[in-house]
Amino acid sequence: MNGWSRLSRVAELRTTRAGVERTFSYLIAGVRLGTVAQMIPAVNTGVATSPHASGYLACWIAAAVASVAVSVATLVRRRPLGAAAAAVDFALACTLLVLGPLVLEAGERFGTWVAYQPGYALSIIITASGVRSVALWGGGLLGVSASYLVYLGGELGGDMTSSAIGNILTYVVYALVARMLFGYIRRIAHDADASRARAAELARREEERRAQVMMHNGVAVMRLLTEPEGGLPRSRLIDLAEVELRRMRTYLRGRVPGGDESATAGGDGSGPSVALAAMIERACDRFADLSIDTLLDLGADLRLPAAQAEALERAFESLLLNVRVHARAAEVVVHLDQAEDRSWTLTVRDDGVGFDPGSVQAGVGLREVVVGELRRRGLDVRIESAVGEGTTVTIASGPEAAAGRVDGDAFVDEAA
Amino acid sequence: MRPAVAVVEDAALMRDSFSLLMPGLDVVAAVASVEELMDRRPVVDVVLLDLHLANLEQPDVRQGIAAVRALTGCGYRVCVYSQEERRFVLAACVAAGASGVVSKALPTDRAQQLFVEVASGGTVMPQSVVGILEVLVRRDCITLLSERQRQVLHGRARGLSYAQVARQLFVSESTLRGYWLDLTRSLSESLRSLTPSEIERALGLAPGDLLELWPADATDVKGWWRTARKPGPGR
Numbered sequence: 240m241n242g243w244s245r246l247s248r249v250a251e252l253r254t255t256r257a258g259v260e261r262t263f264s265y266l267i268a269g270v271r272l273g274t275v276a277q278m279i280p281a282v283n284t285g286v287a288t289s290p291h292a293s294g295y296l297a298c299w300i301a302a303a304v305a306s307v308a309v310s311v312a313t314l315v316r317r318r319p320l321g322a323a324a325a326a327v328d329f330a331l332a333c334t335l336l337v338l339g340p341l342v343l344e345a346g347e348r349f350g351t352w353v354a355y356q357p358g359y360a361l362s363i364i365i366t367a368s369g370v371r372s373v374a375l376w377g378g379g380l381l382g383v384s385a386s387y388l389v390y391l392g393g394e395l396g397g398d399m400t401s402s403a404i405g406n407i408l409t410y411v412v413y414a415l416v417a418r419m420l421f422g423y424i425r426r427i428a429h430d431a432d433a434s435r436a437r438a439a440e441l442a443r444r445e446e447e448r449r450a451q452v453m454m455h456n457g458v459a460v461m462r463l464l465t466e467p468e469g470g471l472p473r474s475r476l477i478d479l480a481e482v483e484l485r486r487m488r489t490y491l492r493g494r495v496p497g498g499d500e501s502a503t504a505g506g507d508g509s510g511p512s513v514a515l516a517a518m519i520e521r522a523c524d525r526f527a528d529l530s531i532d533t534l535l536d537l538g539a540d541l542r543l544p545a546a547q548a549e550a551l552e553r554a555f556e557s558l559l560l561n562v563r564v565h566a567r568a569a570e571v572v573v574h575l576d577q578a579e580d581r582s583w584t585l586t587v588r589d590d591g592v593g594f595d596p597g598s599v600q601a602g603v604g605l606r607e608v609v610v611g612e613l614r615r616r617g618l619d620v621r622i623e624s625a626v627g628e629g630t631t632v633t634i635a636s637g638p639e640a641a642a643g644r645v646d647g648d649a650f651v652d653e654a655a
Numbered sequence: 656m657r658p659a660v661a662v663v664e665d666a667a668l669m670r671d672s673f674s675l676l677m678p679g680l681d682v683v684a685a686v687a688s689v690e691e692l693m694d695r696r697p698v699v700d701v702v703l704l705d706l707h708l709a710n711l712e713q714p715d716v717r718q719g720i721a722a723v724r725a726l727t728g729c730g731y732r733v734c735v736y737s738q739e740e741r742r743f744v745l746a747a748c749v750a751a752g753a754s755g756v757v758s759k760a761l762p763t764d765r766a767q768q769l770f771v772e773v774a775s776g777g778t779v780m781p782q783s784v785v786g787i788l789e790v791l792v793r794r795d796c797i798t799l800l801s802e803r804q805r806q807v808l809h810g811r812a813r814g815l816s817y818a819q820v821a822r823q824l825f826v827s828e829s830t831l832r833g834y835w836l837d838l839t840r841s842l843s844e845s846l847r848s849l850t851p852s853e854i855e856r857a858l859g860l861a862p863g864d865l866l867e868l869w870p871a872d873a874t875d876v877k878g879w880w881r882t883a884r885k886p887g888p889g890r
Contacts, residue, residue, distance in 0.1 A: 530760070534786030534812060536858060537793060569765065572782055572814025588814035628816065 255435075259428040260318035263421065267319055267366040268310035274355075274362040275306045281352035288344050288353065295342035298335050302359050305331050309366070325370040329379030332360040336386035348390065349399050356390060357406055364410055368417035380414045448607055453490045455608050456553060457483035459560045479525045479556075486553070513548035515541045515585075516575060522552055523573065526559045531571045538575030541583050550612045551585075551634070554620075557608040558587050558632055566591025566630065583636045590629040596622065657681040658700040658774030663692055663722070664736075665708045673703075677767040680774075688716040689725050700774035701755075702726050706737040706748070719744075720751045727752030734773040736766070742783035743868045750846040750869070755779035777832075778839040785812050787858070788842045796857040797845040804841075807834050 252258045282299055289295035309328060313319055320328070339348065339356045348354045360383050370376050384407055391403050460480045464473065516535040523531045543551065562568050568591030577583040609632070610620045617637040624630040661684040664670040674682040684697040688708055704726065708718040717725050726733045734755035735748045745756050755773035757766050758781065769779045780788075789812040791797045792805065799805050803824070810820035821831040851865035 532782035532786070532814070534783065534789070536786065536790045539859065569762070570782070570814070574786070574813045586813040590814070590816070628818065631813075631815065631819070 254428060254431050256425070256428040256432050257317070259424055262424075263319050263369055264313040264317055267313045267369075270362050270366050271306040271310045274359055275303050277352055277358065278303065278355040281355065284351075285343075285353040285355070288347065289342050290344055291342050294338070298338055298342055299355065301331065302335055302355065306359075306362070319366075319369045322370055322372050322375055325367045325379070326375060328363050328367050329375075329382055332356075332363040332379075333382045333386040336360055336383065336390040339390040340392050349402055357387065360387065361410065361413060364414045365417045368414055369421040376414070376418060380410065384410055448611070449490070452553070452608050452612055453486060456557050456560060457487055459557075459564065463564070475525065475527055482525065482556075511545050512542035513545050515543050515548060515551070515583075518548055518552055519555065519573060519575065519585075522555050522559070525556070526563065529559065529563060529571050530569060531559075531573055533573045535573070535575040538577040538583055538585075541575065541577045547616050547618075550616050551618070554609040554613050554634070555585075555587070557605075561605070562589045562591060562630075566593075568592075568629065581636075585634040587632045587634075588629065593624045593626050593628045593630050595626050596624055658771055659683045659698065660770065660774065661686070661692055661697050661699040661702045661731075663687070663689055663702060663708065663726075664705045665710050665713065666705075669705075676763050677770070679767050680770060688713055689718075689722045690716055693725065693729060696729070699731070701732045701734050701770065703736045703770060704733050704753075706735055706739050706744075720747050723748050723751040723753050732773065734770055734779065736770075740783075741868070742781070742787060743865055745781050746784045746787050746846065747869045749780065749784055749843050750849070752843075752847070756781045756784065777836055778843070780839055782812075782814060787854075788812075788846065791846070791849070791854065791857050792842075794857045796849065796853055797842060799838075799841075803834065804838050807831065807838055808842075811835065 252262050278299065282296075285295050285299065286292045305328065309320060309324070312324070319325075335356045339354065343354050343356075348357075352358065364380060364383060367379060368376060370379075387403075387407060387410070457480070460476060460483055464476050464480060516539050519535060520533060523533050559571070562571055566589045568589035570590050572586070572588045574586040574588070575583065576586075605622065610622070613620045613634060619633075619635040619637060621633045621635075622630065623633075657679055659681045662670055662673050662682055663686055664673070665687050667687070670685045670687065673685055674680070683699050684692060684695055686692045686695065689704070692702065704722060706719050706722070708716050708722065723733055723735065733753045734757060735745070735753045736757050736759060738759045739745060740758070748756055755769060755778060757769045757773075757779060759766075761769070773779050785808070788797065789808055792799050792808060799808070806824055807820060810823060815823075817828050817831050817835070821828045824831065826834075851869040852862065854860075854869070855862060855865050
């Protein structure tokens with residue numbers, strides 16, 4: 240059960256940089272211990288046939304101990320060994336190859352695990368290719384290849400020449416492939432980490448934006464409520480505050496009105512439609528202190544998906560709050576017009592002080608609650624203003640509405 | 656030169672303080688009823704008319720649309736000056752021949768400016784009436800001859816200033832004011848020729864919604880402004 244549990248943990252290794260290094264530690268331990276396992280059955284034969292049995296045994300034990308030590312160390316560290324340990328590993332492989340002719344009987348340097356040195360060297364080439372230093376990796380490969388030539392000695396010119404050349408090429412090819420894989424997998428992990436960090440940052444910004452959108456109008460209302468000489472009846476502000484309070488509660492419960500169709504309109508995103516003219520009338524009632532002319536006859540039949548209407552209502556209230564706080568307007572005209580092709584335009588015009596869009600940076604209200612939110616919903620927003628000439632905000636349906644998809648699910652999904 | 660005006664207003668305080676509050680106007684006469692004005696027949700540029708004139712002191716005097724019609728019938732330019740806000744009542748005043756409708760809720764400076772505009776031959780239409788006219792034009796109840804007129808109405812119905820509409824149409828502001836004057840005169844005449852049922856159909860109102868607000872013969876209707884029934888928002 241524990242074995243299965245460990246295996247499942249291996250399968251669930253994370254695709255982060257740390258997870259990849261841990262995976263490398265399993266790979267290295269597997270290759271090195273596997274090599275030792277292949278060496279074990281031939282050790283008795285090797286000792287029996289070696290011209291220097293004690294020397295053979297000492298070299299074998301050194302190789303086995305090094306493999307086990309490297310395996311344990313990498314598993315404990317959860318990552319491959321560093322440059323110094325890799326250098327020692329390469330050096331040991333070279334030493335064992337160079338000593339090979341002394342401890343092996345002539346004619347036994349190919350084809351059996353009695354001559355374990357080439358196989359051991361290959362395991363080091365594979366497992367040490369993850370070392371970050373290119374010089375160390377290249378030097379190690381060169382050293383092992385040169386040591387292998389020493390290992391072959393006088394047998395190089397015999398029948399096994401082709402095998403010897405093949406083995407050297409195997410070292411080179413395996414070293415290249417292993418290094419490429421180590422590098423590539425590390426790069427994937429790096430990119431994955433960067434993507435996750437980017438996604439987290441974007442999610443944070445999105446949440447910040449949603450919070451700004453959600454709270455902006457409420458903050459403006461609270462500010463008006465705290466002004467003792469605001470000149471507005473508190474009952475009107477309290478009505479508005481109650482609307483904002485409901486929105487904030489919904490947000491705190493984890494549902495963003497207008498931002499999460501599944502929460503407001505069922506899982507398929509198809510929500511109930513809202514009569515825009517009635518919604519505008521209700522919103523205007525909450526701003527009875529402003530002199531608002533609502534001309535909605537031309538759009539009296541217009542209905543919008545609930546989520547879109549919610550965003551529009553919030554933006555509309557934000558515009559009226561701006562008029563109330565900043566514009567000092569005598570008159571506000573709200574005009575709704577639906578054309579025969581079902582496209583529609585909502586115009587909010589005030590004759591207040593206006594502003595210079597070139598020199599005034601739009602606040603959260605205009606930037607996020609009005610322009611940002613509505614454009615995310617597929618609506619066009621145009622703001623025209625000049626100092627002393629009032630402000631005109633035109634909100635128009637996108638091309639989808641003109642194509643007769645105002646009530647369609649796709650409109651909401653695409654816009655979102 | 657200050658325009659000569661006559662004021663028809665049942666509230667004595669308002670009537671008597673007009674010349675003080677609006678020094679830009681030459682108040683030639685300030686009377687309590689249309690009948691009194693018609694007896695005196697002063698020569699003025701415009702008559703500023705309150706819509707609601709009947710009270711305990713003068714219960715049977717003309718008021719509302721009947722008053723507008725009586726004055727325009729005598730050749731006066733009439734500018735309604737009232738607290739009335741119901742858009743169909745205001746539109747009915749325009750249809751009855753009023754050249755302007757100004758709300759008493761406006762600051763006196765602004766109101767005086769609008770009175771001067773009407774006295775000098777201009778028209779002042781409340782935004783709500785402009786909205787009604789736009790609907791009637793869009794629904795082919797009133798026919799506008801030119802595309803330019805439609806564009807001007809389109810801009811003004813959205814509350815755009817003369818300067819803004821002029822920029823959009825690449826004309827000078829004075830030219831646009833001329834367009835607007837011609838247009839409002841034309842629309843007022845067209846509005847006058849419509850029956851309540853035609854307007855009800857165009858605006859999606861229920862049959863009869865406008866009968867009390869828009870009497871065919873206003874002289875026979877008393878208390879027309881007190882109707883509690885409010886026409887729906889239209890279709």
